[in-house]
Amino acid sequence: MNSTVSYSLRRRLVWLLTGAVAAIWLVSAWVVYQRAHHEADALLDSQLTQVAETLLAIVAGGEVEHFVKELHEHAGRNPVPIVFEIWHTDDGAMRRLVTSPSHAVFETGLPDGFSERPYQGARWRFYGLQDEDAEYRVVVAQAHDAREQLAREIGLSLLVPAALALPLMALAVWWVVGRSLRPVDAVAQQVGALDAQALAPLDESTPLPSEIAPLRSALNALIRRVAEAFDNERRFTADAAHELRTPLAALKVQAQVAQRAQTADSQQRALAQVIAGVDRMTHLVEQLLTLARVDPANQGSVPDPLDPAGTIAAVCAELLPQAQRQAQSLVVETAPGCRVAVTEAWLRIALRNLVDNALRYAGEGARIEVRLARSGPACTITVADDGPGVASDLRSQLSARFVRGEVEADGCGLGLSIVARIAALSHAQLELGDGLPRAEGGHGFAVSLRFGAAAGPA
Amino acid sequence: MRILLVEDDRMLGDGLQAGLTQAGYAVDWLRDGEAAVAALSTESFAAVVLDLGLPKRDGLSVLQWLRGRDDTTPVLILTARDQLEDKVRGLDLGADDYVLKPFDLDEIAARLRALVRRAHGRPQPLLSLGEIELDPAARSVTRAGLAVELTPREFDLLHLLLENGGRVLTRRVLEEQLYTWNDAVDSNALEVHIHHLRKKLGNELIRTVRGVGYMASAATTPT
Numbered sequence: 001m002n003s004t005v006s007y008s009l010r011r012r013l014v015w016l017l018t019g020a021v022a023a024i025w026l027v028s029a030w031v032v033y034q035r036a037h038h039e040a041d042a043l044l045d046s047q048l049t050q051v052a053e054t055l056l057a058i059v060a061g062g063e064v065e066h067f068v069k070e071l072h073e074h075a076g077r078n079p080v081p082i083v084f085e086i087w088h089t090d091d092g093a094m095r096r097l098v099t100s101p102s103h104a105v106f107e108t109g110l111p112d113g114f115s116e117r118p119y120q121g122a123r124w125r126f127y128g129l130q131d132e133d134a135e136y137r138v139v140v141a142q143a144h145d146a147r148e149q150l151a152r153e154i155g156l157s158l159l160v161p162a163a164l165a166l167p168l169m170a171l172a173v174w175w176v177v178g179r180s181l182r183p184v185d186a187v188a189q190q191v192g193a194l195d196a197q198a199l200a201p202l203d204e205s206t207p208l209p210s211e212i213a214p215l216r217s218a219l220n221a222l223i224r225r226v227a228e229a230f231d232n233e234r235r236f237t238a239d240a241a242h243e244l245r246t247p248l249a250a251l252k253v254q255a256q257v258a259q260r261a262q263t264a265d266s267q268q269r270a271l272a273q274v275i276a277g278v279d280r281m282t283h284l285v286e287q288l289l290t291l292a293r294v295d296p297a298n299q300g301s302v303p304d305p306l307d308p309a310g311t312i313a314a315v316c317a318e319l320l321p322q323a324q325r326q327a328q329s330l331v332v333e334t335a336p337g338c339r340v341a342v343t344e345a346w347l348r349i350a351l352r353n354l355v356d357n358a359l360r361y362a363g364e365g366a367r368i369e370v371r372l373a374r375s376g377p378a379c380t381i382t383v384a385d386d387g388p389g390v391a392s393d394l395r396s397q398l399s400a401r402f403v404r405g406e407v408e409a410d411g412c413g414l415g416l417s418i419v420a421r422i423a424a425l426s427h428a429q430l431e432l433g434d435g436l437p438r439a440e441g442g443h444g445f446a447v448s449l450r451f452g453a454a455a456g457p458a
Numbered sequence: 459m460r461i462l463l464v465e466d467d468r469m470l471g472d473g474l475q476a477g478l479t480q481a482g483y484a485v486d487w488l489r490d491g492e493a494a495v496a497a498l499s500t501e502s503f504a505a506v507v508l509d510l511g512l513p514k515r516d517g518l519s520v521l522q523w524l525r526g527r528d529d530t531t532p533v534l535i536l537t538a539r540d541q542l543e544d545k546v547r548g549l550d551l552g553a554d555d556y557v558l559k560p561f562d563l564d565e566i567a568a569r570l571r572a573l574v575r576r577a578h579g580r581p582q583p584l585l586s587l588g589e590i591e592l593d594p595a596a597r598s599v600t601r602a603g604l605a606v607e608l609t610p611r612e613f614d615l616l617h618l619l620l621e622n623g624g625r626v627l628t629r630r631v632l633e634e635q636l637y638t639w640n641d642a643v644d645s646n647a648l649e650v651h652i653h654h655l656r657k658k659l660g661n662e663l664i665r666t667v668r669g670v671g672y673m674a675s676a677a678t679t680p681t
Binding site (some may be wrong): 056238241245246252256257260261262266269272276280302381 | 469470471473474477480493536538539540541558559560561562563564659
């Protein structure tokens with residue numbers, strides 16, 4: 001698929017595994033060879049020693065002539081021929097007594113024990129031995145090359161089958177790796193068969209190796225998230241259509257009522273409803289646009305911490321006339337020194353919606369308090385009212401889109417969803433709880449935004 | 459014709475109530491599912507206009523409850539959801555008709571007329587008895603081909619009696635079908651309307667069944 005960086009895992013595994021095995025094999029082969037060589041040397045040396053000792057014993061026993069004849073007849077059986085000389089001390093002078101057949105004389109004065117020296121233009125290994133009373137002396141020798149060759153042959157005979165096994169092993173690795181990677185192919189096929197319109201998680205019932213299972217789990221987690229986002233968008237479109245249709249229906253019906261009204265009074269009433277309906281649709285469209293605008297893509301970089309007191313004051317000042325029209329009291333209490341990391345425009349939108357909600361739903365003459373409190377590095381903005389409150393089982397649904405409280409008011413049901421979205425994007429906690437105590441008992445409604453410690457200068 | 463309207467949207471409910479009243483229906487308007495169930499369990503309506511997204515009790519659940527107790531009151535569903543499955547589900551649960559928001563007031567009125575008509579097993583749109591003919595859509599009445607002027611209440615009363623031709627309707631049923639909860643009803647209002655109808659359409663048309671109620675009768679001219 002991707003020609004620049006694509007590679008076959010299988011090929012790579014086969015090369016790496018075979019290469020590693022071959023390297024290990026080479027090292028061990030070298031060791032085996034060395035050891036085989038050494039063993040062959042030791043073996044040949046002990047043979048030399050043995051021959052020398054036997055010769056000495058035979059010479060001392062006076063059967064030299066017979067032995068030499070025998071030896072001559074059997075010459076060539078030994079893979080590495082041995083040549084020898086036997087010396088005898090006579091009257092204080094050493095002289096050659098016997099030599100092996102077809103023999104060129106050794107140099108004189110060869111030491112006892114092993115030594116290597118040139119002989120007939122090549123290297124030979126010699127062994128000298130004397131009997132106890134220094135009457136006889138035996139020197140045996142073998143051609144170094146022949147010894148070497150024997151040792152090499154022994155070493156190689158061990159290595160050749162192992163070397164032949166290497167390509168077989170590469171084949172086995174190829175097969176095993178291919179077999180082991182088959183689940184990856186299966187997952188790839190499952191992913192390839194996914195329907196983008198109806199994303200469903202991969203079937204997790206088939207067992208996968210523990211190395212690949214996390215990939216499938218991660219894929220499934222991703223699929224679920226994407227599907228959820230998909231669903232969310234689809235639901236939002238459906239909800240938005242629903243929310244637009246009802247006010248549109250109301251507008252049309254009220255306009256038709258106005259058209260057919262038989263009294264001027266009822267006509268005026270219907271027309272007033274039409275105008276209110278247009279205002280309501282405007283509000284709804286604005287809220288929808290706001291919700292669309294509160295998008296992480298529009299946030300830019302991490303916002304600088306700011307003191308929310310100024311924004312609170314500005315928003316409340318803006319909404320004060322509305323509160324006064326409804327005979328509501330709007331009280332602001334702010335603690336100094338708060339810093340919260342939030343985009344100012346978003347904070348303004350969130351506050352506007354919270355205070356606007358309180359004004360809408362708390363009812364005529366209600367008291368609404370906007371408090372900014374600080375505890376340690378955390379700051380909390382609370383908008384509380386002494387309105388009719390919200391039943392606790394309904395609270396959890398309130399921040400869903402298009403859900404309104406039970407109170408009859410002209411909200412479009414988007415305010416708290418907008419606040420919830422801003423809270424989520426600003427890493428603040430949104431809490432719905434009891435508000436101010438009511439004169440007739442019980443509590444109103446309160447919404448708090450809790451901001452954690454803001455980074456940057458306090 | 460008394461209609462129960464169940465719609466939580468204040469502005470739409472208000473408009474529908476006003477518009478259907480203009481079209482000659484007596485409209486009672488409720489704003490949540492539980493109130494609708496309470497009203498439907500004690501009173502009878504010619505038809506129910508039911509929104510689906512209702513607080514406290516969903517419209518479909520109200521419908522299910524209604525059909526569960528073998529109540530055949532025609533139900534017209536109002537909905538903003540145009541997904542086929544929503545429609546199918548609504549109809550399968552016993553809805554008689556289905557209107558997508560936004561709609562036309564005339565369409566709702568026409569569909570309601572059709573629903574009421576079908577509920578009475580009547581295929582033709584016009585109601586007739588003897589020489590009296592009533593057109594529910596035009597809200598007009600003729601006697602032997604000549605137009606007769608009726609007040610809206612008289613028209614509704616005649617409509618009810620003709621729709622249930624041959625059956626005795628009790629005072630209570632008639633009042634329930636004619637007046638909404640908001641209407642102030644005089645104790646003898648019904649007698650007054652009956653009196654006027656007899657004056658305009660002939661004495662034989664509406665028979666009084668003593669101690670029970672009234673019925674439309676074709677005794678003079680057999681149909």
